[in-house]
Amino acid sequence: MATSTVRATTTRVVRTSLIVLVIINIINFYDRNVGGALAEPMRREFGFSDTQLGLLGTIFTLLYAVIGLPLGLLADRISRKKLLASGVTIWGALTAFAAWAWSFGTLAISRLGVGVGEAACAPTATSWIGDLYPPERRAKPLALFMLGVPVGGALSYFFSGPVAQAFGWRRAMIVAAIPALVMAPVVLFLREPQRGAAESELATASGSAKRGLSEPAPSWFVRNVLPIWRLLCVPTFWWIIVSGALVNFNLYAIGTFLPAFLGRIHHLNVARAGIATGMIYMIGGVAGGTIGGFWGDTIVRRGAHQRMLAAAIGALAAAPFAYFGIRQGFGSLTAAVIFLTVSYGLLNMYYGLVYASIQEIAAPALRGTAMAVYFLFMYLGGASFGPLLTGRLSDMMARRAATAAGSPVITEAFKAVGLQQAMFVIPVLSVGLGLVLWAGSKSMVHDAARRAES
Secondary structure (H helix, E strand, O other): OHHHHHHHHHHHHHHHHHHHHHHHHHHHHHHHHHHHHOHHHHHHHHOOOHHHHHHHHHHHHHHHHHHHHHHHHHHOOOOHHHHHHHHHHHHHHHHHHHHHOOOHHHHHHHHHHHHHHHOOHHHHHHHHHHOOOOHHHOHHHHHHHHOHHHHHHHHHHHHHHHHHHHHOHHHHHHHHHHHHHHHHHHHOOOOOOOOOOOOOHHHHHHHHHHHOOOOOOOOHHHHHHHHHHHHHOOHHHHHHHHHHHHHHHHHHHHHHHHHHHHHHHHOOOHHHHHHHHHHHHHHHHHHHHHHHHHHHHHHHHHOOOHHHHHHHHHHHHHHHHHHHHHHOOOOOHHHHHHHHHHHHHHHHHHHHHHHHHHHHHOOHHHHHHHHHHHHHHHHHOOHHHHHHHHHHHHHHHHHHHHHHOOOOOOOHHHHHHHHHHHOOHHHHHHHHHHHHHHHHHHHHHHHHHHHHHO
16 A cells, blocks of 8 residues: 555656646747747837847847756756756746837847746756656657647747737737746746656666765766767767757747748738747647657667657658748648648657657766757757848848849838748758758667667
8 A cells, every 4th residue: 555655646746747847848938939929010110120030039049059058067966946947937037028128139138038047948857857757758758848849839829929919019028928937936846856766776776886885076077078078979969969950940940930921921910920820839739749759659669769760751751841831822821821730740740759869868867968968069050040041041032032123122022022932941951850860860779789788
């Protein structure tokens, strides 16, 4: 009886922790996407170009990447729940600050602050989940956690667009900030698991025996630099970093410009564009993330590399759907939404499949560091520039369309043409993503075998 009671309590703690972490990640991506949801009313009020809109997204991800590394190191050394609660409080407060913005600079300060707070989320939460579930069961909870990407984005578009239509975009920013400020203290009531708690008893005992009881405390170099160096010596980790740059280039470009694309090409107001974008995120993202999680835990029995291979198949399949979705013109809204929903869903299979692969590469005590290093290199390596380069390309194409028509003014019609042409970069990079993941699946065979031997 006592044993069953302990198991029930443990199961309840695990489920409660996972639910709260999922909710936190939903709020994370709600606030991250609110800038894209409100891009058009902000652009009209301040007279921004698409390059400036993209820059707001890029400065967020650049700081997110840089600050994420020290926060990832902290996640492996201090209380994860205190670190996560602090991050949630910061990003909630800085999201609300945007409601009083009066220039591009103040909006940039708001997004930078949100980046600092949100950088604590992924390293702490994925490390936490890795200690809740054993290796063979991690893809599903990680995929559920990463459903925060489409669900949070969908809710952001569902609510922010209509709220902005009815009350203005500044009120929509305040609405976005409230859930984070409410959930921050909830995190502090969770029971944090011990690092490595979900590993096998044999692995835990082996690690304890190797460390020894009288071994001196490691130096700063050994504790901080050496683990990062070891991660970077794993070939599969580099393929995963490149894949992260490509998939997030696409997803951040979509998050920043899809509502604007639907507004300009399909003539939707900010409320209807938000609802349409929310449908794409919710249906496609939830379906893709769920399928990826269940598929990942099924095929991993045939080899650790199978998850990467499955993600490659999904990325290659996403390319034609993205192409035809972007190509649809005015009057073909339904077809555009269907194609883009399928494409977005296929791209979202990435998270549960590839993040579980990262957990396989990194040791339990290094999972927060591994995620932080991954974010740092993949964002600085290209993912951060998805919104900026797409916006820059949109402005260039709009100017070219105006010049070809002999117009000295870049009208809204030319801006629509420019944005549509710029977004064709998404299917092109989806093909590149598929090839990178395929190459990573090949190296994963050798790296997984090497780790098993060690």
